[in-house]
Amino acid sequence: MGLFRITHVNFEEIFEPKDFDTEHENEWEDSNRLNEPSWDARYDYEASLIVNILNSNKQIKTILEVGSGPGVLSQKVQSQIDDVTYHLIDKPFAEKYFKDNNFKGEFFVKDLANGFDKTGLLDQYDMIICNDFIEHVFNPHAIVKTFHELCHDDGIVFISNPNWRMGHQFIYRGLFDFDNFVYMFYVHKFTLQGFYGSPLKTPDYPRISSETMLSDDHLRDWNHYMIFTKTEQE
């Protein structure tokens, strides 16, 4: 059997590894995201989903937000909910913004690119929030495995997974197609309970074979806000 030689490698539409923001100190230094009304509206929407969940699950008292950025979402949640312990993890630039603005909660600086060091965190949390983050790291397995360790047995993982149609940065692209993402969590003993759509829509591209779980009306959601719980032990 002869070797089939590849004569042309097409990475044109893919980010160059040197551009992966996980390698950079501050991915937002050229961005006005924190001042943009559209981002503020998005955080309002996300906060409304999370606050609804908290209002229907009063036993949730401890929250960990991973890859939080400077923490705008956390403030919107805490302004509507009393009496929760809110921990956040991101990079030094995000902590600086958080501290400069006297934000509420406790911020942990950690580099999660290749692993997840749990030092300083609680043993377990009632809720883990993680929006548009896992696709940025080199070792998604370490993140999801640690979520399982950090999530109470009856806890909730709320996670926003961006739709590939919106041209976001993905280190491992196909892993974040809807079905594959759910499967990655299944492998790590999490069960998908459902998801919330996004009011924002992506450009129109046809369905691909790893999107069997999505109905037509959610195919172009900018991202999907998924709710996972730990798979029951047999």
Ligand SMILES: C[S@@+](CC[C@H](N)C(=O)[O-])C[C@H]1O[C@@H](n2cnc3c(N)ncnc32)[C@H](O)[C@@H]1O
């Ligand atoms: C797309 S942003 C999402 C931020 C926030 N969750 C939101 O929805 O606005 C990805 C976040 O992951 C953080 N991040 C990327 N690589 C990281 C790493 N190696 N360790 C810790 N945080 C990282 C970035 O600093 C950034 O805040």
